[in-house]
Amino acid sequence: MRNTDVIVVGAGPVGLLLAGELRLAGVDVVVHDRLPVPSGESRALGFNRRAAETLDQRGLLARLGEFRWGPMGHFGGVRFDLGMLDDDHSGVLGLSQARTEEALSGWLADLGVPVRRGHEVTGLRETAEGVVVSFTGPDGPGEESAAYVVGCDGAGSAVRTLAGIPAPGWEPTRGMYTAEITGVALRPRPIGERLPGGSMVVCTPVGEGRFRIVVHDLSLPTRPDPGALTFAEVADAWRRLTGESIDHAQPQWLWATGNSAALAEEYRRGRVLLAGDAAHEIPPLAAWGLSAGLQDAANLGWKLAATVKGWAPEGLLDTYHTERHPVGRELIRNAQAASKVYLGDSAMDPVREVMGELLAHKDAAEQVAGIVSGLGIRYEVGKGDHPLLGLRMPPHTELTRPDGTRTHVAELLHAGHGLLLTTDTTLARQAQGLDDRLDVVTGTWTTDADAPLDAVLVRPDGYVAWTSPGSTEDLREALGRWFGTPRVPQPAGR
Numbered sequence: 001m002r003n004t005d006v007i008v009v010g011a012g013p014v015g016l017l018l019a020g021e022l023r024l025a026g027v028d029v030v031v032h033d034r035l036p037v038p039s040g041e042s043r044a045l046g047f048n049r050r051a052a053e054t055l056d057q058r059g060l061l062a063r064l065g066e067f068r069w070g071p072m073g074h075f076g077g078v079r080f081d082l083g084m085l086d087d088d089h090s091g092v093l094g095l096s097q098a099r100t101e102e103a104l105s106g107w108l109a110d111l112g113v114p115v116r117r118g119h120e121v122t123g124l125r126e127t128a129e130g131v132v133v134s135f136t137g138p139d140g141p142g143e144e145s146a147a148y149v150v151g152c153d154g155a156g157s158a159v160r161t162l163a164g165i166p167a168p169g170w171e172p173t174r175g176m177y178t179a180e181i182t183g184v185a186l187r188p189r190p191i192g193e194r195l196p197g198g199s200m201v202v203c204t205p206v207g208e209g210r211f212r213i214v215v216h217d218l219s220l221p222t223r224p225d226p227g228a229l230t231f232a233e234v235a236d237a238w239r240r241l242t243g244e245s246i247d248h249a250q251p252q253w254l255w256a257t258g259n260s261a262a263l264a265e266e267y268r269r270g271r272v273l274l275a276g277d278a279a280h281e282i283p284p285l286a287a288w289g290l291s292a293g294l295q296d297a298a299n300l301g302w303k304l305a306a307t308v309k310g311w312a313p314e315g316l317l318d319t320y321h322t323e324r325h326p327v328g329r330e331l332i333r334n335a336q337a338a339s340k341v342y343l344g345d346s347a348m349d350p351v352r353e354v355m356g357e358l359l360a361h362k363d364a365a366e367q368v369a370g371i372v373s374g375l376g377i378r379y380e381v382g383k384g385d386h387p388l389l390g391l392r393m394p395p396h397t398e399l400t401r402p403d404g405t406r407t408h409v410a411e412l413l414h415a416g417h418g419l420l421l422t423t424d425t426t427l428a429r430q431a432q433g434l435d436d437r438l439d440v441v442t443g444t445w446t447t448d449a450d451a452p453l454d455a456v457l458v459r460p461d462g463y464v465a466w467t468s469p470g471s472t473e474d475l476r477e478a479l480g481r482w483f484g485t486p487r488v489p490q491p492a493g494r
Contacts, residue, residue: 005148006150007131014152015153015276021305042212049088049089068092077191123162151275175220176259177220224258279325285342289331300320393458393464428440434479455467
């Protein structure tokens, strides 16, 4: 007898978003986190375009308050102009991770999802009915059972370790110190200031009189102990590299890390799944890890919910690994490449110059922007030749309904359902019996540039699964592949 459907371990942005996705689909879910209260630390200061779209398609961007979009792109510090591209690849800047967590926590409270803080997972065991999680909490040790457990508990994931999922990695080669400080005025260096010998300092204003500083120094330990770091060590390193004294500043929090990387061999083992840093650890770089983690949650949420609710077609949950594991592998490769360009000494200057020349060309900039923004991710969804197949449906795509009202795809995804968008009302009949998981919207595209299609099938995570024209399979096949068997028989004919 299980207590709940899904236990999510970790109340960072990834775990919170996943829990909300599950609850939106009617799944009973609870979140466990080892910290008694949110840390308030903001290791990420924003996220990429696709992560922003992921939040927007659930109506969550408005909860984040004010932030700004980055008009310039860069890869490893080599800048290029996003304005030359057809799509908008700009990311969110200046938004603290703490604010993102606060907004997502408010969403979960509205949805009635319990977040149990001070609960540290100590054991996992599978049973015939599901998984039993052991933990220590404010009231002592306890157990809770669920059909599935998802580890969103960071790079040192207890869930991954307890499940015995290997995560082979890359050894660290350098360390870095991070601090948020007040009581001092510093010259901003938001994209980093490269120093002789392969060192770098970063200084980002993060509020009135508050700065985020990062020290990349080859003399720092490659495996620092975050708990042992003192502000005196950070201040000494800053003075050594910049000549500036910050000894009188007030540190708000400190962090030390190396640039190790690791990738879990399996994102799913039986009833245990991994998402975010628990699945893919990368060197800290421009919130790439957070951005990928939010997209993990969006990819997994509807598939796990479908499995729990009993309508998932065979193999649907396994596509979480087959789709996201390659993304994790490329994430690590790209982060390592960008880090070498970003932190390399003067020997990398010719590479930076050549990259700058290449990125002045639209095709090259489009490719690299797709890596950084996440808009270049394409999943294998079925055969066909339409350029949108497997890509995300542009969320600004607008339809005009029969009553004359206009709506965007992002708004239509707020319920967490899939979408069949069609100008052909006869196609809508093929989706009968799927209304608990798929919304059919008829109308016309507001402009031909939006999507010159008779119909498009969009998954709950916003990715295009079928088009007409373009796909070689029948709509019913695509519906069965992604949305299972209808609750009632479909009518004969088209």
